Amino acid sequence: MKAVVWTGEQTFQLQDVPEPRPESGQVVVKVEAAAICGTDLHYADFQSTPPIIPGHEVAGIVVEKATDVNNFSIGDAVALDPVQRCGECYACASDFAHLCLNTRHLGSKCAPGGWAEYVAVDAANAYRIPEGVSFASAALAEPAAVCYQSFRRARLQAGQNVLIIGDGPFGLLHAAIARILGAKTIIVAGHYDERLARIVGHTRAISCNTHREDLGAVVAERTGGLGMDVAVDATGAGATPNIAISALRPRGTLVIFSYIWNPQPTDFPAVHLNELNLVGSCRSLGCFEPCLQWMAEDKLPAEDAVDLQIPLQHVNDAISELAQHKKDLFKAVLLPGRK
Secondary structure, three states: OEEEEEEEOOEEEEEEOOOOOOOOOEEEEEEEEEEOOHHHHOOOOOOOOOOEOOOOEEEEEEEEEOOOOOOOOOOOEEEEOOEEOOOOOHHHHOOOHHHOOOOEEOOEOOEOOOOEOEEEEEHHHEEEOOOOOOHHHHOOHHHHHHHHHHHHHHOOOOOOOEEEEOOOHHHHHHHHHHHHOOOOOEEEEEOOHHHHHHHHHHHOOEEEEOOOOOHHHHHHHHHOOOOEEEEEEOOOOOOHHHHHHHOEEEEEEEEEOOOOOOOOOOOHHHHHHOOOEEEEOOOOOOOHHHHHHHHHOOOOOOHHHEEEEEEHHHHHHHHHHHHHOOOOOOEEEEEOOOO
């Protein structure tokens, strides 16, 4: 079969590789859509060892299954959770199996990902796609699910105020889900007017371009000077956590959603004096099915975040487009079946 293979640095090549076969408890999925995530471009930064087939935002059709898989039929349309669990470690035995200590994550050395014509995955990690949801939308079930996880970690309540720092696709998905969950005031902060306008159009959020607006003033105006109930760091920039901390009310909650590449010293005096809650949010637990259902109900604008749908063999064109037109593009989806 054809698959995109990371071969080191920022090099991705289309290669012929063996087709996967299902091991016990697995299904093989014909990939219909696989999205590009920013983390797919950071293998070298994580000191990964090539070759690796990337791709963890995947949707497709079950074409083969192990003999012990009874909950799926050939032809079922599914979205995939990339975090395959061992079922035995401390995390799996507790209430947070998504943090499995022995995970086989799609798009890693031990689990080839979905930038390919076919991918094998544990059947427990496949979720049926509801009627009316496209494969391109369903491929975004994973990024939507991890955004929903942010608010579960924050224990967001209807009527609370939410700040989302980051105007990329995760900014859009966080804002949309905050709206679904009943947030009162949603502020999205970022640098690009074009992106902010799209997020506002889909979610009725309040935008703040921090290149020319004072985020603190916007927060004070919208909350009567109190501050936000929940703030989500969806940028990965080193300065963002402290910006978020300064925007929170006493006993507010900061969610560290993005991996922070160059962290700055945290303003722990503010955390102490205001009894703030700092929580991490990584991967998702029990979030796929609600997100897919919201897509089916047209509440979650997943497909509106997809700006490029490109054949698998043109993956480098998609990566280049995303880099060169950042202000105008959210997500690119690879289509292995398209020539």
